[in-house]
Amino acid sequence: MASSSLLPHSLLSLPTASSRFPKSSLTISSISFSLNQVSITRTGSVAFQPLVRRGRESTFGIARAGETGEETPAETGGDESTTETVEEESSVAVAVEEKPPKKPIVKLNEIIGILNKKAIEEAETIKVVPDIKPGDIVEIKKEKANRRRLALYKGIVISKSSSGVHTTIRIRYMTSGTAVEIVFPVYSPKIKEIKVVSHRDVRRAKLYYLREKLPRFYTFKKK
Amino acid sequence: MAAASRGRALLSRLFLFQSSLNASPKCPALSIYSRNFSADPLPDYASESGAGASRIIEAKSGVMAPDSRRTGAIGIKCGMTALWDKWGERIPISVLWLDDNVVTQVKTVEKEGFFALQVGAGQKKEKHLTKPELGHFRAMGVPLKRKLKEFPVTEDALLPVGTPISVRHFLPGQYVDVTAISRGKGFQGGMKRWGFKGMPASHGASLSHRSIGSTGQRDAPGKVFKGKKMPGRMGGEQTTVKNVWIYKIEPARNLMWVKGQVPGPEGSFVFIKDACYKKPDKSLLPFPTFFIPDGEETESLEPIVADLGDNDPFMAGD
Numbered sequence: 369m370a371s372s373s374l375l376p377h378s379l380l381s382l383p384t385a386s387s388r389f390p391k392s393s394l395t396i397s398s399i400s401f402s403l404n405q406v407s408i409t410r411t412g413s414v415a416f417q418p419l420v421r422r423g424r425e426s427t428f429g430i431a432r433a434g435e436t437g438e439e440t441p442a443e444t445g446g447d448e449s450t451t452e453t454v455e456e457e458s459s460v461a462v463a464v465e466e467k468p469p470k471k472p473i474v475k476l477n478e479i480i481g482i483l484n485k486k487a488i489e490e491a492e493t494i495k496v497v498p499d500i501k502p503g504d505i506v507e508i509k510k511e512k513a514n515r516r517r518l519a520l521y522k523g524i525v526i527s528k529s530s531s532g533v534h535t536t537i538r539i540r541y542m543t544s545g546t547a548v549e550i551v552f553p554v555y556s557p558k559i560k561e562i563k564v565v566s567h568r569d570v571r572r573a574k575l576y577y578l579r580e581k582l583p584r585f586y587t588f589k590k591k
Numbered sequence: 592m593a594a595a596s597r598g599r600a601l602l603s604r605l606f607l608f609q610s611s612l613n614a615s616p617k618c619p620a621l622s623i624y625s626r627n628f629s630a631d632p633l634p635d636y637a638s639e640s641g642a643g644a645s646r647i648i649e650a651k652s653g654v655m656a657p658d659s660r661r662t663g664a665i666g667i668k669c670g671m672t673a674l675w676d677k678w679g680e681r682i683p684i685s686v687l688w689l690d691d692n693v694v695t696q697v698k699t700v701e702k703e704g705f706f707a708l709q710v711g712a713g714q715k716k717e718k719h720l721t722k723p724e725l726g727h728f729r730a731m732g733v734p735l736k737r738k739l740k741e742f743p744v745t746e747d748a749l750l751p752v753g754t755p756i757s758v759r760h761f762l763p764g765q766y767v768d769v770t771a772i773s774r775g776k777g778f779q780g781g782m783k784r785w786g787f788k789g790m791p792a793s794h795g796a797s798l799s800h801r802s803i804g805s806t807g808q809r810d811a812p813g814k815v816f817k818g819k820k821m822p823g824r825m826g827g828e829q830t831t832v833k834n835v836w837i838y839k840i841e842p843a844r845n846l847m848w849v850k851g852q853v854p855g856p857e858g859s860f861v862f863i864k865d866a867c868y869k870k871p872d873k874s875l876l877p878f879p880t881f882f883i884p885d886g887e888e889t890e891s892l893e894p895i896v897a898d899l900g901d902n903d904p905f906m907a908g909d
Binding site: 479515557 | 667669670671672673674675679681686688846857858905906907
């Protein structure tokens with residue numbers, strides 16, 4: 369089953385049955401290692417609990433916990449058992465450290481976000497999209513049908529709707545006595561240039577109140 | 592199940608016995624008949640009688656006949672977005688993820704009476720499955736799946752158990768029918784559920800702006816007909832959206848971009864089949880499914896986009 373395998377070059381990795389089984393078996397084997405240690409070392413010592421707890425928390429912590437636990441009650445038990453357990457711990461530590469770090473599993477609700485990021489990266493190669501906020505006065509150059517000269521729109525951004533690659537901004541401007549509002553998808557390939565000319569301080573995210581205001585607030589001269 | 596098959600087998604033996612009385616007696620029939628009353632395990636009647644020899648299904652590509660039907664696949668709806676194609680036209684997109692589709696059971700005429708393939712998708716832990724479900728997967732020797740769905744096929748489209756069905760089973764540019772359980776809308780009125788027009792908002796209409804109005808005639812028939820469209824629970828039932836166009840396919844992650852809407856909420860299972868109305872070109876589809884050729888690295892494959900032709904739709908003057 370070659371489907372949905374791990375990708376080498378990105379963090380994205382979709383869970384597979386094959387990738388899950390070895391992971392679970394590895395954790396089980398690590399727990400069994402710690403249990404083996406416990407059975408060999410002397411019971412009833414203070415070191416018993418820290419050994420077991422450390423083993424369950426992280427596989428890399430087994431060796432360190434075992435060594436610190438062994439040093440404190442050195443009177444009880446013989447030196448042979450101490451050296452045995454230290455050797456086992458070191459061998460276990462080596463075996464455990466060789467395990468590669470866990471690759472992050474991608475959840476289903478993150479897939480669309482990842483795909484949108486990729487699509488935005490592709491769209492950024494056509495043009496660099498600046499950071500746009502409501503209240504910015506922008507100039508947009510858009511390609512028209514039949515690939516004639518680019519049309520220029522200059523207006524104030526009255527709203528921004530963020531939706532990944534389909535982020536849109538709403539521009540309001542006045543042309544020949546008519547107020548016009550246009551919605552532009554920011555990452556569309558037909559929009560060749562977006563430039564923030566200036567900014568007006570506003571205290572709103574959506575400037576729909578401009579519709580009731582005087583036209584001079586959304587009239588801009590095109591040079 | 593075993594008892595029923597034994598009953599059928601017994602009946603078939605009785606018929607054979609009758610025929611053996613009329614025609615020349617067949618030694619195997621008599622020996623089988625005598626063995627019915629022993630403690631020995633039931634013999635394999637199918638192989639001994641010679642009819643319906645065990646079917647061998649091979650995983651190799653074939654030619655699609657005009658009346659062939661191939662399997663579908665199970666996908667998970669990831670969400671919706673919008674993309675722009677190479678001409679700059681905006682396409683609304685639903686993203687479907689074909690997560691580890693594997694053939695889990697083959698149904699044939701000899702045993703079940705029809706030809707079908709049961710496909711499983713997703714992964715499931717052993718502790719989350721009931722014992723009958725677990726036994727089914729163990730008996731077939733397939734990994735534990737989250738969703739099973741049966742797709743009726745023709746005899747030439749059968750696949751062996753364990754065959755993976757990747758997203759390359761479908762072609763970008765083909766049309767598919769997508770079936771899923773739609774979003775539940777709860778208890779809804781006539782206007783939303785059935786598209787009734789309602790009543791005027793003013794001009795004296797009293798307390799009935801969104802009601803369903805009259806429900807029938809008078810004394811004849813004196814009742815409301817069954818099936819009268821009335822308010823009730825809407826949604827949450829199986830719906831099929833037909834002729835959905837596949838825009839893009841990514842074999843590395845088993846993702847499929849389709850145009851438009853697909854029933855159901857995000858995270859729900861959808862069942863994808865070849866369209867029945869806008870039929871795809873039979874010679875281009877991988878039949879019975881797409882088998883990964885040796886030496887091909889699926890991870891390094893680029894996404895495949897549908898062929899949009901050479902004519903720019905925005906160049907109207909030409």
